Amino acid sequence: MAPLLEVKELEVVIKRKDRSVYAVNNVSFVVRQGETVGLVGESGSGKSMTCRSILNLLPRPHCQTKGSILFEGEDLLAMPERKLQQVRGKRIGMIMQDPMSSLDPVYRVGDQIVETLRTHQQIGKKAAWARAVELLRQVGIPSPEKRVWQYPHELSGGMRQRVMIAMAISCMPRLLLADEPTTALDVTVQDQVLRLLQRLKREMGMGILLVTHNLGIVAEMCDRVVVLYAGKVMEIASVEKIFASPRNMYTKGLIRSVPQLDVTGRLEGIPGSLPVMTQPVVGCPFRERCPLATEDCARDEKTRLIEVSPGHWSSCIHHERVCRS
Amino acid sequence: MLKVEHLHKVYEKKESWLDRLFQKGSVRLYAVNDVSLEVREGETLGLVGESGCGKTTLCRTLMRLYEPTSGTISFLGEDITHTKASNLRKLYKDMQMVFQDPYSSLNPKMTVKEMLAEAIRFHGICRTEKETDEYIARLLQKVGLNPGDAEKYPKAFSGGQRQRIAIARAIAVKPRLLIADEPVSALDVSVQAQILNLLEELQRDLKLTMIFISHDLSVVKYISNRVAVMYLGRIVETGTTDEVFHQPSHPYTQALLSAVPRMQPGRERERITLEGDPPSPFEMNRGCHFYSRCPKRMEVCRTVTPDLFPLSETHQARCHLAKEQ
Numbered sequence: 001m002a003p004l005l006e007v008k009e010l011e012v013v014i015k016r017k018d019r020s021v022y023a024v025n026n027v028s029f030v031v032r033q034g035e036t037v038g039l040v041g042e043s044g045s046g047k048s049m050t051c052r053s054i055l056n057l058l059p060r061p062h063c064q065t066k067g068s069i070l071f072e073g074e075d076l077l078a079m080p081e082r083k084l085q086q087v088r089g090k091r092i093g094m095i096m097q098d099p100m101s102s103l104d105p106v107y108r109v110g111d112q113i114v115e116t117l118r119t120h121q122q123i124g125k126k127a128a129w130a131r132a133v134e135l136l137r138q139v140g141i142p143s144p145e146k147r148v149w150q151y152p153h154e155l156s157g158g159m160r161q162r163v164m165i166a167m168a169i170s171c172m173p174r175l176l177l178a179d180e181p182t183t184a185l186d187v188t189v190q191d192q193v194l195r196l197l198q199r200l201k202r203e204m205g206m207g208i209l210l211v212t213h214n215l216g217i218v219a220e221m222c223d224r225v226v227v228l229y230a231g232k233v234m235e236i237a238s239v240e241k242i243f244a245s246p247r248n249m250y251t252k253g254l255i256r257s258v259p260q261l262d263v264t265g266r267l268e269g270i271p272g273s274l275p276v277m278t279q280p281v282v283g284c285p286f287r288e289r290c291p292l293a294t295e296d297c298a299r300d301e302k303t304r305l306i307e308v309s310p311g312h313w314s315s316c317i318h319h320e321r322v323c324r325s
Numbered sequence: 326m327l328k329v330e331h332l333h334k335v336y337e338k339k340e341s342w343l344d345r346l347f348q349k350g351s352v353r354l355y356a357v358n359d360v361s362l363e364v365r366e367g368e369t370l371g372l373v374g375e376s377g378c379g380k381t382t383l384c385r386t387l388m389r390l391y392e393p394t395s396g397t398i399s400f401l402g403e404d405i406t407h408t409k410a411s412n413l414r415k416l417y418k419d420m421q422m423v424f425q426d427p428y429s430s431l432n433p434k435m436t437v438k439e440m441l442a443e444a445i446r447f448h449g450i451c452r453t454e455k456e457t458d459e460y461i462a463r464l465l466q467k468v469g470l471n472p473g474d475a476e477k478y479p480k481a482f483s484g485g486q487r488q489r490i491a492i493a494r495a496i497a498v499k500p501r502l503l504i505a506d507e508p509v510s511a512l513d514v515s516v517q518a519q520i521l522n523l524l525e526e527l528q529r530d531l532k533l534t535m536i537f538i539s540h541d542l543s544v545v546k547y548i549s550n551r552v553a554v555m556y557l558g559r560i561v562e563t564g565t566t567d568e569v570f571h572q573p574s575h576p577y578t579q580a581l582l583s584a585v586p587r588m589q590p591g592r593e594r595e596r597i598t599l600e601g602d603p604p605s606p607f608e609m610n611r612g613c614h615f616y617s618r619c620p621k622r623m624e625v626c627r628t629v630t631p632d633l634f635p636l637s638e639t640h641q642a643r644c645h646l647a648k649e650q
Contacts, residue, residue, distance in 0.1 A: 035338065042513035092637040142601075186375035186540070188599045191584035195598070213514070216586030220594075239590040257518035259547040261585055267547065269518030273483045 005032035010067040012049050019278045025231040032133045036208040038218040041228035044274050047211045048128045051179050090120040093168030097180040099160035103152040110148030120171045135166040137308045158189035227251050230285035237312040247314035250286045292318045327364040334386050351361035356382040358558035369535040379558040380538050384504050386419030418448050421495035425507035427487035431479040438475040448498045468493045484517035504536045554578050557614040564640035574642040576621045
């Protein structure tokens with residue numbers, strides 16, 4: 001069966017007056033139906049840019065994209081805007097990071113959900129309002145019949161994120177894009193929202209592309225993980241394999257830099273910082289910070305993704321040494 | 326070294342003519358509510374809590390950046406609760422602070438050298454120009470920067486490097502107490518680990534005492550000897566790191582710990598889910614502040630404010646249940 005979403009050799013370049021930033025370089029991965037895929041990386045790794053280019057939400061004309069993004073067999077990048085509008089919100093839902101700025105402050109919560117519903121479905125006003133109440137109940141908002149009449153500023157951060165989720169799932173999308181959905185929330189509220197997403201996924205059988213920098217969330221939510229660094233895919237594997245036997249030095253370093261509640265011992269950290277991305281990335285972008293780096297790491301043809309074991313892909317030529325180190 | 330007793334910081338919104346019209350009266354916000362704590366020489370005290378719990382207000386009041394409403398603060402045996410502004414200069418020789426956001430806490434129009442030299446001159450650390458230059462070079466090396474970076478402006482540095490500069494500026498005057506307010510929250514995990522290790526090293530080498538504020542429990546566990554958990558302006562539990570993380574006694578600490586996503590895929594963690602969000606901090610006087618969300622609440626909690634009950638010599642919890650244990 002064809003995958004739900006297939007990103008093929010995606011490239012995004014941000015053009016500025018004096019220079020260009022090569023934000024996403026040759027990224028390919030798939031999301032299958034009913035599966036949660038984590039897109040992990042630090043700031044500047046291109047994870048949000050990848051996520052946004054799926055719905056063509058990048059600021060034009062500064063961003064140039066290459067490659068293809070197939071959703072149920074159709075190329076979203078080549079799709080005319082008019083047709084794309086029927087995909088956004090209907091077949092693909094999206095949750096943004098900041099619930100404060102992604103809801104319109106001058107409309108009631110109910111108005112915003114009803115607008116989404118009536119744009120994509122043949123549904124009367126009354127029925128749409130009733131459905132909005134139903135949706136708010138589904139995402140766990142207490143006394144939803146009162147909440148639909150409130151404005152976003154009357155709700156807390158966690159509530160607003162629930163409203164965002166309600167809007168995103170209102171048309172039963174096949175795929176949900178979640179761009180750092182809990183980063184702006186406190187841990188106890190984050191826990192509530194993560195549970196909600198898990199429940200909705202089970203009930204609706206949709207695929208989720210979860211963009212996050214938090215490895216704990218990845219471990220609990222995802223089936224498979226795509227690790228990005230400086231706009232390149234470093235490793236793709238099932239969540240168990242990523243944590244138990246990473247085959248890329250960056251993944252390994254990332255996991256070792258996270259302080260954990262159940263583990264004591266000194267953190268390793270990764271020396272150095274992200275490379276400048278104003279030039280196209282050639283070879284492995286991590287080589288300057290990598291203890292295993294050799295001359296071959298600077299060559300493009302050596303650092304392509306290869307399948308090191310079934311379903312486990314790594315771009316590291318030293319993947320066997322990573323295993324042993 | 327630092328002793329705080331019954332510290333309050335109350336913000337009051339005065340009654341305006343509009344409020345009088347609607348008969349609203351003045352409102353009070355207890356940002357810091359009856360906080361008592363002690364910091365001993367050479368230790369790191371971690372202060373944890375969710376957003377809005379008063380941890381930042383508390384540390385800024387300790388620094389005397391805010392005027393306390395009532396209570397006493399004594400530092401090195403001296404009462405500094407109402408020290409005059411002219412004497413604060415002497416105080417800041419021994420007490421320094423690192424702020425959360427390394428992008429706004431450094432003056433963009435000053436070079437690193439100018440920034441450090443200003444602090445050094447102000448407190449009379451070095452006598453001659455040459456001595457100052459050498460001292461700055463040593464400082465930069467100590468925080469892991471290049472002595473050649475001294476002539477650069479902040480914009481030339483990444484977030485992690487900026488935080489190193491902020492730390493260099495704080496330790497330049499050889500303080501005895503360092504207050505770090507979320508120093509790693511704005512950084513990526515790989516860089517976060519570097520800064521945590523740097524702070525740990527400096528503390529050991531310079532025999533610093535540190536108050537470390539964070540909303541991230543794993544980070545606090547990594548760096549602290551003792552921990553205080555705050556909720557809505559009050560300290561709800563305090564103890565050694567071991568006691569708080571392995572035998573949490575306040576229901577809030579227990580819930581907070583259980584809400585942190587763990588990096589172990591496939592393992593179901595025991596979750597204590599809190600309902601709702603923290604209540605508004607306005608006019609909270611009677612009973613336990615955690616009453617509205619507590620899974621173990623009893624009738625007595627609604628009306629009687631629990632004291633900090635001692636559980637061991639070092640461990641205390643503000644909960645009626647702790648008394649029975």
